[in-house]
Structure formats: C-alpha cells, structure tokens
Amino acid sequence: MKIVLHVEKLTSNYECVQVLWDVSFDVNEKEIVAIIGPNGAGKSTVVKTITGLCPPSGGEITFNGDRIDRMSPYKIARKGISLIPETRDIFPRMTVMDNLLLGTYVNKDVDLNSFGEWIFQLFPVLKTKSKKMARTLSGGEQQMLAIGRSLMSRPKMLILDEPSLGLSPIMVEKILDTITEINEKGMTILLVEQNVQEALEIAHRAYVLEEGRITRAGSGKELMKDERIKEVYLGM
Amino acid sequence: MVLETGLSIAIQVLVWGLILGCIYVLLASGLNLIFGVMKLVNFAHGEFIVLGGYVSYWVVTLLNLNPYVAMLISMMVMGVFGVVIERTCFRRVLGTSKLNEILLSVGLIYILQNSMALLFTDYPRGIHSPYEKSIISLGILNLSLDWIIAIGVTVGILIGFYLLLNKTALGRAMRATSQNRKAAMLMGINVENIDMLTFGIGIALAAAAGTLLIIITSITPYAGSLPALKAFAIIILGGLGSPAGAVIGGLVYGIVEGAAVYLVGGTWRDAVGFIILILVLIVRPTGLFGEREK
Numbered sequence: 001m002k003i004v005l006h007v008e009k010l011t012s013n014y015e016c017v018q019v020l021w022d023v024s025f026d027v028n029e030k031e032i033v034a035i036i037g038p039n040g041a042g043k044s045t046v047v048k049t050i051t052g053l054c055p056p057s058g059g060e061i062t063f064n065g066d067r068i069d070r071m072s073p074y075k076i077a078r079k080g081i082s083l084i085p086e087t088r089d090i091f092p093r094m095t096v097m098d099n100l101l102l103g104t105y106v107n108k109d110v111d112l113n114s115f116g117e118w119i120f121q122l123f124p125v126l127k128t129k130s131k132k133m134a135r136t137l138s139g140g141e142q143q144m145l146a147i148g149r150s151l152m153s154r155p156k157m158l159i160l161d162e163p164s165l166g167l168s169p170i171m172v173e174k175i176l177d178t179i180t181e182i183n184e185k186g187m188t189i190l191l192v193e194q195n196v197q198e199a200l201e202i203a204h205r206a207y208v209l210e211e212g213r214i215t216r217a218g219s220g221k222e223l224m225k226d227e228r229i230k231e232v233y234l235g236m
Numbered sequence: 237m238v239l240e241t242g243l244s245i246a247i248q249v250l251v252w253g254l255i256l257g258c259i260y261v262l263l264a265s266g267l268n269l270i271f272g273v274m275k276l277v278n279f280a281h282g283e284f285i286v287l288g289g290y291v292s293y294w295v296v297t298l299l300n301l302n303p304y305v306a307m308l309i310s311m312m313v314m315g316v317f318g319v320v321i322e323r324t325c326f327r328r329v330l331g332t333s334k335l336n337e338i339l340l341s342v343g344l345i346y347i348l349q350n351s352m353a354l355l356f357t358d359y360p361r362g363i364h365s366p367y368e369k370s371i372i373s374l375g376i377l378n379l380s381l382d383w384i385i386a387i388g389v390t391v392g393i394l395i396g397f398y399l400l401l402n403k404t405a406l407g408r409a410m411r412a413t414s415q416n417r418k419a420a421m422l423m424g425i426n427v428e429n430i431d432m433l434t435f436g437i438g439i440a441l442a443a444a445a446g447t448l449l450i451i452i453t454s455i456t457p458y459a460g461s462l463p464a465l466k467a468f469a470i471i472i473l474g475g476l477g478s479p480a481g482a483v484i485g486g487l488v489y490g491i492v493e494g495a496a497v498y499l500v501g502g503t504w505r506d507a508v509g510f511i512i513l514i515l516v517l518i519v520r521p522t523g524l525f526g527e528r529e530k
Contacts, residue, residue: 051422077424089419091412102412105405106424153424 002029004157004188005050005081010059010069012045019045020212023059027157027190032183034191034203034220036233042212043192044086047161050190051083052076064156078106080156086165088146092135096126099134099145103152110154119148122178140171147178157188164195176202196233200224248379249498250491255383255452257490258390259445263467264474264482265397266441272414272477273434274330279341281442281467282460283348288314288443289450290352293361303365304389307447311440318439322432330431345461352457362454363447386448393444394483397437401479410434414477462506469513475523485523488512 005027012020019042027033035043048054050061052073061069068076077083091099100119104110120127123144129137134145143163150158160179164172172195180202183189193199200206200220208216208229216223223229263285270278288310295306325344329336370381401407413420413430421427449455449463470489474481489509496508516523 053418053421072426073418073421074424074426077422083422085419085422089416089422091415091419093415094408094411098408098411101405102408102423105409108405149423 003027004029004064005190006060006062007046007050008060008062010046010049010061011057012042012049012054013057018057018212020049020056023209023212023214025207025214025217027188029188030183030186031204032179032189032191032202034193034199034206035209036193036196036199036206037209038233039194041209043194043209044161046209047083047085047159047190047192050076050159051081077153081159082150082153082155082157083159084143084146084150084161084163086161088139088142090134090137090142090145090149092133094134095131096134096137096145097130099149100126100130100152103149106153110152115152115154119151122151122181123148139166140168140175143167143171143175144178147175147182151182155187157190158182159190159192161192162194163191164193164198172198196229244378245498249494251379251383251387253491253494254487255386255448255490256494257487258387259448259463260467260470260490261394261483261486262390262441262445262448263463264470264486265394265479266438266445267464267467268471268474268477268479268482269410269434269441270438271471273410274326274431276326276330276337277341277468278435278438279338279464280344280348281438282462282464283345283352283457284314284318284439284442284460285446285449285463286455286457286460287317287348287352287446288439289446289455290356290361291443292447293363293450296363303363303447303451304385306363307389307444310443310447314443315436315440319432319436321439322435326435327428327431349457356457358456358458360454360456361450363450365451382451386451390444390448393441397441398479400437406433466506466509469510471523473513473516473523478523481523 003026007026008024010020010023011018023046025033035046037043045054049056052068052071052075056069059069060067063079063081066079068079091102100116104112125141126145126148129141134142137145163175163179167175176198179189179191191199191203200223203220205217205219206223207214208223216226216229218226263281267278267281270276291310291313292303292306295301295309296303325340329340365382367381367385372379372381372384401411409420409425410430412423413425413427417427445463446455446460449459466489470485471482473489474485489512492512493505493509497505500508
C-alpha cells in the first residue's frame with residue numbers, strides 16, 4: 001500500500017513545555033486513520049505541526065515523498081493537504097458560495113459545475129444557503145461548509161481536527177457518515193478525535209495518543225475490542 | 237432671484253464638498269484595505285499622498301501630459317513603490333508587535349517628508365489643469381469642468397476597486413485574508429504576497445487622492461498629514477473594515493467640511509469634521525457601519 005503521510009519521531013514544544021515525544025505514524029492511500037486520545041494529549045499539536053502552523057522541534061514529516069516539516073502552511077496546502085480545523089475557521093463575512101469558491105484558489109482547474117454538484121449532493125444545505133453570510137450558519141452547517149471548502153481544493157489528503165466537537169449526536173452521525181462516503185470515493189483521511197467510539201467505528205486504523213506519546217496502534221476493530229481502551233475511553 | 241443665487245451657491249458648495257469627499261473616500265478606502273488585510277495602521281499614509289501628487293506634478297511638467305493621465309501613471313508608479321516599501325520595511329515587522337509597526341510608520345513619515353523637501357523644496361506646487369477655465373453651465377449652475385472630471389475619475393477608480401475586491405479570485409483571497417488569516421493560509425493563500433499587493437493598492441489609491449489634491453489646490457511635502465489624519469477619523473466614523481463606511485463616511489465628511497468652510501470660515505474647517513466624528517462615536521461607538529468585532 002502506498003504511504004501518503006509518513007511521520008517519524010516528531011517532537012514539539014509549546015512555550016518551553018514539550019508536548020510531543022517521538023510521535024511516529026503512517027497514513028496509507030485511501031485509508032481513514034484516526035488519532036484518538038484524551039483532551040490535552042497533543043492531538044491538535046500533531047495536526048498543527050503537519051499543516052505548518054507550528055514548527056516541530058525534531059523529527060520528519062514526509063508527504064508523498066516530499067519533506068514538509070518546516071514548510072509554510074500555504075505551501076503545504078498547495079501540496080494537497082487540506083485541514084478542516086477544530087474551530088472550522090470559515091470566512092464569516094463572505095457568502096457560503098464565496099467560501100466554497102475560495103477552496104479553488106489552490107487548484108484553479110476544478111470544474112465547478114460537476115464538482116460543485118457533488119458537494120451540494122453531500123451537503124444540500126450549502127446549496128439552499130449559498131448566498132447567505134457564512135456566519136449565519138449553525139455549528140453543524142459551518143462544519144459542512146468547512147469540509148466542502150476543503151474538498152473544493154481537490155486535496156490528496158484531508159485532515160479533520162475534532163469534527164464532532166460541539167455537534168449534536170445526530171449531526172455527528174451525519175458528518176461521520178459523510179466522511180466515510182468521501183473516503184469511499186478515494187480520499188485519504190486523517191481524523192483526530194476525542195469521540196473514540198465514533199472514530200474507531202469508521203477508521204481503518206487508529207493510533208492512541210496519550211500525554212504526547214503514541215501508546216497503541218491497530219485496526220479500528222482491534223482497538224475497539226482492546227480491554228484498556230474499552231475501560232478508559234468507551235466506559236465499559 | 238435671491239433664492240436662485242442661494243440655491244446655486246448651495247449646489248456649488250455641495251459639489252465642492254463632493255470633490256473633497258472624493259479625496260477622502262480614496263484615502264479612507266486605501267487605509268481601510270491596508271488595515272483590514274494587514275491589521276496595520278499606516279501612519280505614513282499622508283506622505284504617500286503627497287508623493288503621489290509630486291509624481292503627477294513631474295509627469296505633467298516634464299512630459300506635458302494631461303493631469304488625469306498623469307494620475308494613472310502616478311497610481312501605477314506609487315503602487316509599485318508601495319509593494320517595495322511593504323516588502324523591504326513592513327514585512328519584517330508585521331506581527332512582531334504593534335509598537336514596532338507604529339515606530340516604523342512614524343520613521344517613514346520623517347524619511348519621506350524630508351526626502352521630498354530635499355528633492356522638491358517646500359515651495360508649494362500645483363498643477364494647472366487644461367480644463368481649469370472651462371465652466372459647465374446648467375441653468376443657474378456654474379460648475380468647473382475639472383470638478384466634474386475629478387468626480388468621474390474617482391467613481392471610475394472606486395468601481396474598479398469594487399470589482400477587484402468582489403469579482404476576482406485575488407479579491408476573494410484579500411477578503412479572506414482580512415477575515416481569517418490562519419484559514420487563508422490553510423487554503424493555500426500566500427498571505428505575505430497578499431500583504432504586498434494590498435499595500436500597493438492602498439498606496440495607489442493614496443496617489444490618486446494626492447493628484448486630485450494637487451489639481452484643486454497646491455501641496456508641500458507636509459501637506460499630507462492632515463488629510464491622512466482625517467481619513468483615519470473617517471474610517472473610524474464609517475466603521476473599521478467597512479468599505480461602504482469608507483465611502484459614505486468620506487462623502488459626508490467632505491460635504492460637512494465644504495459646508496463648514498463656507499458657513500463658518502476656514503479656521504473652523506478642520507475642527508468641524510472632528511466634532512462630527514466625536515458626536516457619531518458617542519452615539520454609535522462602532523461607527524456608522526461598523527461590526528462588533530473582537
């Protein structure tokens with residue numbers, strides 16, 4: 001299987017406190033890989049480091065063979081990694097349509113009609129509200145907009161940072177179903193999640209990040225049956 | 237008869253106020269753009285205004301071109317100059333601390349003012365427009381052709397500016413950068429390039445304003461400070477970051493100032509504008525069209 005993202009011995013500091021210790025993991029083509037763990041484990045730091053928002057203090061990150069650690073965020077985006085941040089970060093005073101069109105900044109060859117139609121199929125509410133200001137959307141709708149916007153750039157890998165955060169259980173189901181659907185169309189996905197149950201259900205493989213270290217790795221099913229994970233994270 | 241004369245005078249004062257308004261709108265739009273995208277307060281804006289005026293002056297004097305053609309040339313030259321200044325001076329300082337940004341701007345004020353004084357002397361310069369003597373008569377109205385052209389040119393520039401910002405991919409990128417810089421980076425936008433272009437465009441608009449200034453009156457190297465200060469007041473009046481606020485604020489301010497000169501005399505002209513600003517801010521602290529921002 002072709003390795004898309006290779007992370008090796010990543011260390012990271014946040015204001016003089018070391019946050020990540022020798023974190024290593026891979027994401028293969030067309031996989032959904034989840035990084036799960038408690039609050040404060042360093043999951044968001046991993047994401048920020050991969051996307052260039054935060055420089056690592058050590059280690060290597062390779063994407064499709066190219067070293068991307070220490071590259072500027074916009075260059076990493078242009079290489080084909082698209083992040084849907086924990087805070088969604090949609091552009092509040094631009095319309096839904098303008099937000100989506102912005103996704104094509106990186107990749108101007110996108111055929112807006114056919115591709116746009118797929119995105120509207122995935123998220124019909126974006127079509128209905130296409131002329132509304134993005135800040136008027138609900139939390140779940142903003143999440144959909146953020147995903148749609150990232151998809152518009154035809155990325156080679158999507159990273160979703162806590163997509164279930166702040167959403168109702170129904171919305172969480174919907175979003176995760178959509179993630180599965182996008183993956184079935186061939187998208188490589190790295191998912192960072194606090195909601196361990198939901199993440200393990202859709203992930204092919206997962207890594208457990210605790211206090212800045214990877215403590216376990218395995219397939220989604222394996223980890224769901226793991227005794228310690230069941231006890232600590234799944235409340236069983 | 238008296239009523240007709242009164243009306244004629246009122247309209248002339250209104251049109252004069254509109255011309256002032258045009259200058260202020262160009263300034264306010266440029267400052268707003270720079271502040272919106274770069275979060276930078278460019279205190280040296282006034283110096284770029286008069287420098288733009290001087291470039292037009294020399295284009296007209298040496299190349300014998302029409303002042304409004306000179307304006308376009310000045311806008312292009314100053315636009316490039318703005319890009320260079322951003323790249324060499326502001327880029328290193330942006331994001332480090334507000335104090336650094338302010339000190340850099342203030343330093344630029346003195347460098348630019350003194351360079352211009354050295355090169356051009358502080359003898360007031362003005363451009364004589366070929367349309368100076370042409371008066372358009374509309375019934376009881378007598379309006380200088382220059383005034384009409386100035387308004388027309390400003391409207392043209394503003395339409396171009398609006399189209400750039402709202403109908404192009406680049407404009408979309410600039411708006412995105414102004415609303416969420418981090419997300420813009422994640423969308424593949426090279427925000428440092430956007431900063432350079434934004435500053436260049438802001439300075440080009442200042443150059444247009446400076447050219448209008450040197451056509452309707454005269455300038456010295458120090459003449460830019462007060463208009464720039466007023467432009468700051470206007471963007472606060474109109475609401476920081478609101479393009480509509482910059483336009484309406486600029487026009488209102490220009491008309492109020494024009495009326496004040498006529499009604500209460502020149503010494504009060506600068507005060508009247510600021511008094512209006514204070515009054516508006518007491519009633520509506522975020523400005524006329526402002527957003528309640530963090």
